[in-house]
Amino acid sequence: MQCPICKFTNRDSARSCEKCGGGLEVSCLNCGAANSPASRFCGACGASLETNAAPTGADVARDAAAERRQLTIMFCDMVGSTALSSKLDPEDLRDVIRQYQTLVSAEIRRYDGSVAKFSGDGIMAYFGFPKAHEDDAERAVLAGLAIIDSLRAVRAPLGHEQVSGLSVRVGIATGEVVVGDLVGEGVSERWAVVGETPNLAARLQSVAEPNSVVISARTQRLARGGFRYVNLGLHEIKGIPALVQVWGVKGKKATASRFDAAHGKTLTPMVGRERELAMIDRCWQRASAGHGQVVLIRGEPGIGKSRITQFFCDSLKGQPHQRLQYQCSP
Incomplete structure (x- = not known):
């Protein structure tokens, strides 16, 4: 080389x-x-x-038009980097920070987020741009917890046993922003955003304890019941006039499915799905008679696929059957 x-x-x-x-x-x-x-x-x-490469056609198309959209933003900051710089040789410190950036970026990509900016030992990431999902808030929280776990395994270079494992603070906020049109000549940050959300996420990160994830009320509401939370109360956040409700994430809740986590026992009556339920019931009757059946339920996110499945499973109570349930990671 x-x-x-x-x-x-x-x-x-x-x-x-x-x-x-x-x-x-x-x-x-x-x-x-x-x-x-x-x-x-x-x-x-x-x-x-x-650094000064001419943008590709895809870059131009993506950056030319401003988009107003809901975005979940994560700020991740390494704890004690100043003290670490006094203990390590600059080249060793560079290797530690590079390993930190690589591990954090890998966890963000694992949950389909995008690294927007590196700033020293700070990292900003987007969940919901350029690719959006119906569960971006949940993905961001999962990524934050995974980052904390992965960095515990980081070890310092040989001869520096006092640096064993890295600690981070993670702040996550969700809100409406304008993204995609702040590119000027010589500007390398192509995915800059305008709105209150980036500032809120950065401030939440600053109030978090080491190795903890702190989220806004909107993120907590969207992430639903899949996590164990602790109410951190109302906080004064610089630049935001009203008091801000802050939540800490203690970990992922053990639930049978994401549908259970989101809805629990609070389900409204089924309306307008008689035809679909009748078809599923006919397939069940054929399967019970020894003729194997496969039913595929397909539709847009949030249209009620899991609700139909849950309703049918509830209707089988008292009938002999064996239920196997699998789900993909978000």
């Missing part, structure tokens, strides 16, 4: 130049993945690695 500074040819496994000491890896500003200095695009996410 050739050093971009002194042009010395290094071993393929080298991370720093063996002649001048320069770095041989380029970190992607979008996802944090390490790439070779000759790479033009990130091998993990496909983003351009050239």
Whole structure:
């Protein structure tokens, strides 16, 4: 691998130049993945690695039009980075921060979020842009909990046993923003947002305890009953005139399904699905007679697929059957 500074040819496994000491890896500003200095695009996410690269057609289409949309924003900040800098050699500190950025970015991508910005040891991520899901708030909370777990396994370079595991603070807020039109000449942050939500998420992160996730009331309402919460009360947040309700996330709640977590026992009567339920019941009768059946329920998010399934399962109480339930990770 050739050093971009002194042009010395290094071993393929080298991370720093063996002649001048320069770095041989380029970190992607979008996802944090390490790439070779000759790479033009990130091998993990496909983003351009050239600071002043001309935007692609997809970039222009994405950035040209402003979008008003609901967005869940996460701020993640490493605890004690200033103290860490006094204990570690700068190159060792760089490796620790790079490992931190890579692990955090991986968990964000795991739940289909997007890394919007790296700022030292701080990371901002979006859930709901450029790709939106019906459960973006839940995905953000799951990512925050996963980040805390993954960073506990981080170990410092050899000879620095006092740095064992990293602590982070995570703040998450949901609200309406305008995103996508703040790109000017020489600006590298293509996904800047305007609105109260980024400020709220950053402030929530600052009031969180180490290794904890703090969320806004709107995020808590959208994430529904899939988590165990602690009410942290009303807080004064700089830049926001009214007191803000703050919630801490203690962990994921053990539930049979996400439908149970969202609705619990509070279900309204089934209305207007007589035809669909009759068809499912006919298939059940055939299956009971020994003729195997498969029923596929397909529809837009929130249209009531899980509700129909739950209603049918409830109707089988008292009848001999065996129920197997599987679900995909969000």
